[in-house]
Amino acid sequence: MQLDxxxxxxxxxxxxAGKRFxxxxxxxxxxxxxxxxxxxxxxKVEPSGEGGDGGRDILVxxxxxxxxxxxxxxxxxxxxxxxxxxxxxxxxKVNIPSLIHQYSADxxxxxCKDVPAISTTNMFESLRKNCRFCYNYxxxxxxxxxxxxxxxxxxHKSFFPKYYQETLQFIRNNK
Numbered sequence: 001m002q003l004d005x006x007x008x009x010x011x012x013x014x015x016x017a018g019k020r021f022x023x024x025x026x027x028x029x030x031x032x033x034x035x036x037x038x039x040x041x042x043x044k045v046e047p048s049g050e051g052g053d054g055g056r057d058i059l060v061x062x063x064x065x066x067x068x069x070x071x072x073x074x075x076x077x078x079x080x081x082x083x084x085x086x087x088x089x090x091x092x093k094v095n096i097p098s099l100i101h102q103y104s105a106d107x108x109x110x111x112c113k114d115v116p117a118i119s120t121t122n123m124f125e126s127l128r129k130n131c132r133f134c135y136n137y138x139x140x141x142x143x144x145x146x147x148x149x150x151x152x153x154x155x156h157k158s159f160f161p162k163y164y165q166e167t168l169q170f171i172r173n174n175k
Contacts, residue, residue, distance in 0.1 A: 001166045003146045005081075005113050008159065018081040022047065022057050024149075024159045025079050025111055029060045031152050039065050055094030059103055074105040075136075080112045087117040096127060100135045107136025115141045 008020040026045045033043040042063040048056050058077040063070055076099055080086045096108050110116065110124075116139045127137040140148075149155060156164040 001163060001170065003149055003156075003160050003163050005142060005146075007162055008081075018079070020159070021081040021113060022079045024155070025077060025145075026058055027155050027158070028145075028149060028152060029058070029077075031154060032062075039067075041065050041070055055091070055096070055099050056103065059105070073107075074103065075107050075109050076100055076103050076105045077109045077111060080110065082113060085115050085117040086110070086112045086120055088119045088123050091120065091123075096137070097131065097133070097135060101133070105135075107138060109138045109140065111140045111145055113142045115143075 005017075005021070008024065009017040026047055029043055029045050032038055033040045040062050044061040046059040046061075048058065055078055056076050057079045059074065060077060061072055061074045063072050078091075078094075080090060082090070091110070100106075100108050110120070116124075121139065124137045124139055127135075131137070153167075156167065
């Protein structure tokens with residue numbers, strides 16, 4: 001049994017899968033504040049809404065307590081639900097450092113359904129290395145995101161109903 005992003009796709013409207021992927025990402029970040037290990041006091045998730053997003057699908061602000069002080073971290077998040085690797089051409093209309101600055105964020109996170117192309121990975125490494133403002137630049141491949149989702153069982157029922165039912169059946173059969 002594995003999580004399968006194809007469960008986000010519908011035959012009626014295949015383009016809706018990208019929006020469902022964004023909703024999944026937003027749901028994942030909302031659930032993080034419920035985990036006491038994270039020390040997250042609050043999470044604010046702001047989807048970009050309908051229409052062109054200019055490179056920002058979701059804006060996430062974390063209020064974190066490190067046992068001394070509470071501080072905020074803000075991330076601009078871009079979701080890419082493509083069946084192929086994400087190349088720099090998928091991102092070439094976005095000036096990522098300017099986007100981070102525009103939202104007074106600390107970093108940019110690209111979450112891919114599949115994997116980033118080597119050109120994208122190299123671009124992010126260059127941005128990390130050469131950023132004068134110490135912004136963070138991160139990429140999550142689909143497999144990395146799935147690994148994080150496995151522990152979020154509340155999300156399975158809404159976004160992965162087949163996986164959820166298979167898991168319930170497996171538990172019933174092994175009691």
